[in-house]
Amino acid sequence: MHEYVLQTNLLSKKFKGQTALDKVNLSIRKGSIYGFIGQNGAGKSTLIRIVTGLAFPTEGTIELFGASEDQALIQARKRIGSMIESPALFPHMTASENLEANRILRGIPGKDSVPRMLEQVGLQNAGRKKAKNFSLGMKQRLGLAIALLGDPEFLILDEPTNGLDPMGVVEMRQLLKRLNQELGITILISSHILSELHLMASHYGIIHRGQLLEQLTAKQLDEQCQHYVLIEVDNPDKAAAVIQNELGTTDFEVMQDGAIKLYGRLERPGKVSSALFSAGLEIEKFMPMGEDLESYFTKRIGGHAHV
Numbered sequence: 001m002h003e004y005v006l007q008t009n010l011l012s013k014k015f016k017g018q019t020a021l022d023k024v025n026l027s028i029r030k031g032s033i034y035g036f037i038g039q040n041g042a043g044k045s046t047l048i049r050i051v052t053g054l055a056f057p058t059e060g061t062i063e064l065f066g067a068s069e070d071q072a073l074i075q076a077r078k079r080i081g082s083m084i085e086s087p088a089l090f091p092h093m094t095a096s097e098n099l100e101a102n103r104i105l106r107g108i109p110g111k112d113s114v115p116r117m118l119e120q121v122g123l124q125n126a127g128r129k130k131a132k133n134f135s136l137g138m139k140q141r142l143g144l145a146i147a148l149l150g151d152p153e154f155l156i157l158d159e160p161t162n163g164l165d166p167m168g169v170v171e172m173r174q175l176l177k178r179l180n181q182e183l184g185i186t187i188l189i190s191s192h193i194l195s196e197l198h199l200m201a202s203h204y205g206i207i208h209r210g211q212l213l214e215q216l217t218a219k220q221l222d223e224q225c226q227h228y229v230l231i232e233v234d235n236p237d238k239a240a241a242v243i244q245n246e247l248g249t250t251d252f253e254v255m256q257d258g259a260i261k262l263y264g265r266l267e268r269p270g271k272v273s274s275a276l277f278s279a280g281l282e283i284e285k286f287m288p289m290g291e292d293l294e295s296y297f298t299k300r301i302g303g304h305a306h307v
């Protein structure tokens, strides 16, 4: 049994001199939900296309379920389900007909898998409605059902929540978590909605300009994210002086709205609040906070990039 579902080894892809992927060594553990983060054009889709066999690398290799030779890779890819960009649906067919058509086209045995997949994505009641009349959320779920045909062990999703409304995003997240937890499906998911990844990923890969900058677990991310206490008082200037003089630290920031961010994991937060209180300040808010994935990502790629 291989510990990793996917490993890439010095994977590079060039398009007419332009480097889309630059010596990427990425590894995805069995059973994980791997959040693949990067700005537009970072190289996410290129990597996904190579893994799913839609494109070839210029250099480097991939290992999928331990297979790396061409023939073995073809077999290994049968264990993958993927949804890349918007799912290709037959607009005049119902959800059930779309699934059946895909099942036949792909030569997947067992007609009974169609109702099973519909149920898995919550479309069992979609009835006679044609795909062209589906909401975007329903279309994405149908796309996911198609990807699930053949009971894949590894699901690869390129921006599955793109364009979904907040409710659709939540539904997709719950669905993916369930597939991971109940069926043990390993998931690679690229997304621009970083806060969304944060609620489900167990591992992260950060890609920037074709280079994999970092891979880390959710726990490591949490530890790396800067911790601070958010303080709101009636007189921020006075509070800043108290923090500096009484607590002897300059590791804080006064924000434009007057809120103060006092950095570091505080051993004794009570000491801070009582110093502020003793100085006659009225404390309106005193809250331990952690930096979120978005600010960590922005810092990691070295700028104020909009993801």
Ligand SMILES: Nc1ncnc2c1ncn2[C@@H]1O[C@H](COP(=O)(O)OP(=O)(O)OP(=O)(O)O)[C@@H](O)[C@H]1O
Residues within 6 Å of the ligand: 015, 018, 019, 020, 038, 039, 040, 041, 042, 043, 044, 045, 046, 047
């Ligand atoms: N077929 C192609 N021909 C030429 N250049 C390409 C091709 N496909 C991708 N690229 C380039 O490779 C780089 C990586 O693109 P890629 O689509 O992998 O990024 P991405 O991270 O998936 O971004 P997005 O979120 O916008 O899809 C980009 O600079 C892109 O312009």
